[in-house]
Amino acid sequence: MTNRKFTRRDCLRFAVGGAVTLPFAQSVWGARAQAVLPQLPKSFDEIDHFDVTHRVRDGWQASIPEPTSSCEVAIVGGGISALTAAWRLADRKVMLLEKEGETGGNSRGREFEGCRYALGAFMNQGPMAPFEDFFRELNVPLVEVHGNQHAWAGNGRLVRDPLGQGLGRLPFARTEVKALEKATQLLASYAKPKEGIFFPRADNTESIRALDRNTMWAEYQRLGLGAQGKQFFDALISARVGDSGEMLSAWMGSYLLSSAVARNYTAPGGHAVFSEVLRSRIPASSVRTSFTVIRVAQQSSDKVWITGVRGGAGSEGQLETIEADTAIMGVPKFYCMHMVEGLRQARPNALTQYTYNAYLVAQVFLRERIDVPFETCAPNNFTRFIVAPDQLPGNARRDGGGLLTIYIPYPRVAGRAMLYAADVKALGEQIVRDIESVYPAARGKVEAVKLHRWGHPMLTTRPGMDDALEKVRESFGRVAFAHSDSFGVTGLYSAIWTGMDAEAEARAILMS
Numbered sequence: 001m002t003n004r005k006f007t008r009r010d011c012l013r014f015a016v017g018g019a020v021t022l023p024f025a026q027s028v029w030g031a032r033a034q035a036v037l038p039q040l041p042k043s044f045d046e047i048d049h050f051d052v053t054h055r056v057r058d059g060w061q062a063s064i065p066e067p068t069s070s071c072e073v074a075i076v077g078g079g080i081s082a083l084t085a086a087w088r089l090a091d092r093k094v095m096l097l098e099k100e101g102e103t104g105g106n107s108r109g110r111e112f113e114g115c116r117y118a119l120g121a122f123m124n125q126g127p128m129a130p131f132e133d134f135f136r137e138l139n140v141p142l143v144e145v146h147g148n149q150h151a152w153a154g155n156g157r158l159v160r161d162p163l164g165q166g167l168g169r170l171p172f173a174r175t176e177v178k179a180l181e182k183a184t185q186l187l188a189s190y191a192k193p194k195e196g197i198f199f200p201r202a203d204n205t206e207s208i209r210a211l212d213r214n215t216m217w218a219e220y221q222r223l224g225l226g227a228q229g230k231q232f233f234d235a236l237i238s239a240r241v242g243d244s245g246e247m248l249s250a251w252m253g254s255y256l257l258s259s260a261v262a263r264n265y266t267a268p269g270g271h272a273v274f275s276e277v278l279r280s281r282i283p284a285s286s287v288r289t290s291f292t293v294i295r296v297a298q299q300s301s302d303k304v305w306i307t308g309v310r311g312g313a314g315s316e317g318q319l320e321t322i323e324a325d326t327a328i329m330g331v332p333k334f335y336c337m338h339m340v341e342g343l344r345q346a347r348p349n350a351l352t353q354y355t356y357n358a359y360l361v362a363q364v365f366l367r368e369r370i371d372v373p374f375e376t377c378a379p380n381n382f383t384r385f386i387v388a389p390d391q392l393p394g395n396a397r398r399d400g401g402g403l404l405t406i407y408i409p410y411p412r413v414a415g416r417a418m419l420y421a422a423d424v425k426a427l428g429e430q431i432v433r434d435i436e437s438v439y440p441a442a443r444g445k446v447e448a449v450k451l452h453r454w455g456h457p458m459l460t461t462r463p464g465m466d467d468a469l470e471k472v473r474e475s476f477g478r479v480a481f482a483h484s485d486s487f488g489v490t491g492l493y494s495a496i497w498t499g500m501d502a503e504a505e506a507r508a509i510l511m512s
């Protein structure tokens with residue numbers, strides 16, 4: 001219970017937010033009996049803007065202006081993959097074009113009272129081959145997240161280190177726990193650097209490669225998991241791709257689960273630290289934000305014209321064309337299909353293995369910090385993944401308040417439709433209820449909720465993904481492809497890797 005006085009600032013904040021006061025048993029002001037209900041959002045605090053890109057998807061035939069500027073390499077997108085390519089091409093005349101008002105894509109962050117938090121990506125496996133040099137050069141302050149900083153919540157119980165010491169304490173039947181133990185050992189063997197499961201898939205052993213013939217649900221059966229084990233692993237998979245293992249390639253599912261048993265790292269601010277460091281290494285004159293690319297067209301002159309709308313993805317700004325010797329597409333493949341002229345006709349079946357999943361991310365601000373694990377998976381709740389950035393060293397709020405980041409996946413087309421139709425205030429209310437039930441210490445302490453909505457950030461890749469993906473990421477004339485979806489999983493490593501690959505492709509094109 002806090003001793004903090006109710007200040008004039010609090011008064012103003014809640015008055016502005018239009019909060020309602022009601023009797024509340026666990027009031028932070030205790031005996032004064034009247035508690036202030038949390039400030040709930042009326043609209044999303046941040047979204048990805050899609051007015052222009054949806055117009056393109058729906059067949060917009062803009063009249064294309066002549067180029068007014070030129071560069072050697074135009075990079076479309078400003079996420080980690082695009083930033084990686086731009087940084088590594090620093091010796092060339094590069095122009096990076098990002099539709100939002102800032103770079104970083106799904107690896108962006110914010111700060112409140114000295115506590116840095118992520119709007120999207122936050123966890124990775126740390127420096128590993130072939131990225132050690134890359135990590136060393138970026139010198140990002142990674143923090144290891146140990147097993148007991150992970151938790152599983154269900155049946156009124158919070159179990160720490162559920163994939164390690166806590167496995168036996170999960171409230172599951174004995175046979176389920178036994179099957180899970182065996183499956184977890186297998187996953188640990190997959191996590192080994194040489195004989196394990198890794199990209200590129202072609203370098204894996206035959207038995208590991210064969211996993212790509214089945215779905216993850218078929219793999220659960222092979223591993224002898226019952227309903228509880230299946231739900232447990234599905235929740236972990238959903239944390240990484242935003243979908244269950246129903247349609248997911250068992251190769252991809254096993255890869256993702258093996259990363260859950262490996263060493264995990266984060267940083268205050270999550271993966272924003274990577275995008276910010278990368279951005280700081282790129283000259284400001286090489287970056288344009290609020291520039292939504294609508295068309296990438298190869299000319300008979302061996303040039304590529306990149307046309308975009310200036311002035312933000314949500315507005316109908318002016319059209320502008322840039323001429324480049326080559327272009328790198330650091331945006332999801334389904335955008336590429338609409339933007340790169342001739343691509344859809346050349347690769348009509350390219351996206352059959354892909355399903356993009358939407359995500360709701362919420363920031364829950366608490367009047368006081370509560371002691372919780374860094375990451376909790378609560379599969380029976382609406383708020384399935386809860387991260388506590390304020391638990392990281394040096395990242396507590398200056399004012400003593402707490403902060404939780406909630407991740408809620410909305411899988412497939414139906415999920416996205418549901419998220420887009422959702423009542424924002426009801427989402428906020430549900431999140432507060434959930435947080436209070438998962439962490440009783442949070443009761444009555446939520447002061448505000450902010451919501452972020454992302455439309456297509458996560459990917460489910462179906463069996464047979466690898467052959468399909470190889471074709472999808474091949475260069476198309478003078479256009480090379482970056483973006484993490486090139487490897488079938490939207491993650492830090494695939495973003496860095498495809499950024500590096502695209503750099504090499506672009507150099508080869510420039511020399512041709």
Ligand SMILES: Cc1cc2nc3c(=O)[nH]c(=O)nc-3n(C[C@H](O)[C@H](O)[C@H](O)COP(=O)(O)OP(=O)(O)OC[C@H]3O[C@@H](n4cnc5c(N)ncnc54)[C@H](O)[C@@H]3O)c2cc1C
Nearest residue numbers: 077079080081099105106120121122123293457484491492
């Ligand atoms: C909620 C959430 C949680 C995540 N958690 C993790 C995690 O813990 N660990 C992990 O490894 N990964 C995580 N990810 C995945 C994360 O997306 C990747 O790690 C990485 O940020 C992807 O980088 P990218 O460059 O491939 O693409 P993106 O981040 O998708 O960047 C694409 C960029 O292109 C821009 N763009 C799109 N269309 C256009 C256009 N027409 N013109 C110009 N610009 C355009 C977009 O605005 C965006 O900035 C998470 C993602 C989300 C959304």
